[in-house]
Amino acid sequence: MNQVLKSENIAYDPSIITVATDYKKWTGKQISNILFGILWAIAGLFILGVVFNFMFGYPGNWDGLFFIVFGSATSHGGWFAYLVIFIMCMVFFIVGMFLLMIGIGAGIFPSREWVFVLYPDSFLYRYKNKTIEASISNIESCYLMKKNSINKHFKTVVNIHLQYVKDEKKQFVSFTHYDGYDEVNEIISYLQDKKDIPIYYTSLNGVDKKDLEELPYQKLELIEFNNDIKSYIRN
Numbered sequence: 001m002n003q004v005l006k007s008e009n010i011a012y013d014p015s016i017i018t019v020a021t022d023y024k025k026w027t028g029k030q031i032s033n034i035l036f037g038i039l040w041a042i043a044g045l046f047i048l049g050v051v052f053n054f055m056f057g058y059p060g061n062w063d064g065l066f067f068i069v070f071g072s073a074t075s076h077g078g079w080f081a082y083l084v085i086f087i088m089c090m091v092f093f094i095v096g097m098f099l100l101m102i103g104i105g106a107g108i109f110p111s112r113e114w115v116f117v118l119y120p121d122s123f124l125y126r127y128k129n130k131t132i133e134a135s136i137s138n139i140e141s142c143y144l145m146k147k148n149s150i151n152k153h154f155k156t157v158v159n160i161h162l163q164y165v166k167d168e169k170k171q172f173v174s175f176t177h178y179d180g181y182d183e184v185n186e187i188i189s190y191l192q193d194k195k196d197i198p199i200y201y202t203s204l205n206g207v208d209k210k211d212l213e214e215l216p217y218q219k220l221e222l223i224e225f226n227n228d229i230k231s232y233i234r235n
Contacts, residue, residue: 139164
């Protein structure tokens with residue numbers, strides 16, 4: 001908790017109940033992401049290596065397509081055939097760079113998108129560069145939305161959305177791809193048991209649908225949260 005607060009420049013307060021986020025260092029989730037990132041990066045580098053070898057050759061034997069087209073080697077084919085091959089190489093180059101960037105950015109060096117700090121009577125929610133502070137009394141309900149998600153790999157998740165009122169408008173703070181179940185369990189249980197905030201559960205079909213856009217059309221079940229968010233993922 002202290003590490004997350006420090007990295008987000010949020011002052012430590014002994015009254016803080018818990019802190020949830022989508023990124024903590026050296027957790028099982030992040031180690032898994034790093035391994036996936038390394039695999040994506042290796043795949044990208046392999047494709048880039050093949051493209052480079054095909055375009056330029058290798059030291060001592062520079063007879064790649066680039067030198068053939070520009071006359072440094074003997075040409076036996078038409079320009080159209082070389083153009084098609086060149087375009088294919090560019091496509092594979094883009095794919096290789098994409099995989100490399102995904103591996104480095106999303107896996108090996110990920111960034112934190114959101115953090116939620118729960119105080120006894122208020123909360124702080126930061127999403128990227130936007131910070132929201134409000135009283136817990138403004139929270140009207142909590143929604144648990146089970147869905148299939150594609151984020152590096154296919155899996156079932158339960159996203160959490162807190163509906164609150166600010167400036168006479170209904171708004172939401174969302175926990176997606178959260179790193180750590182204990183903090184999420186503690187937040188939901190506290191809101192339910194200490195603040196009497198209703199908890200609703202629904203299951204959303206499809207991977208492309210956005211939670212909050214579909215929420216008004218979902219069949220919601222009022223539940224007694226059992227302090228185990230993983231049980232709703234497995235259910």
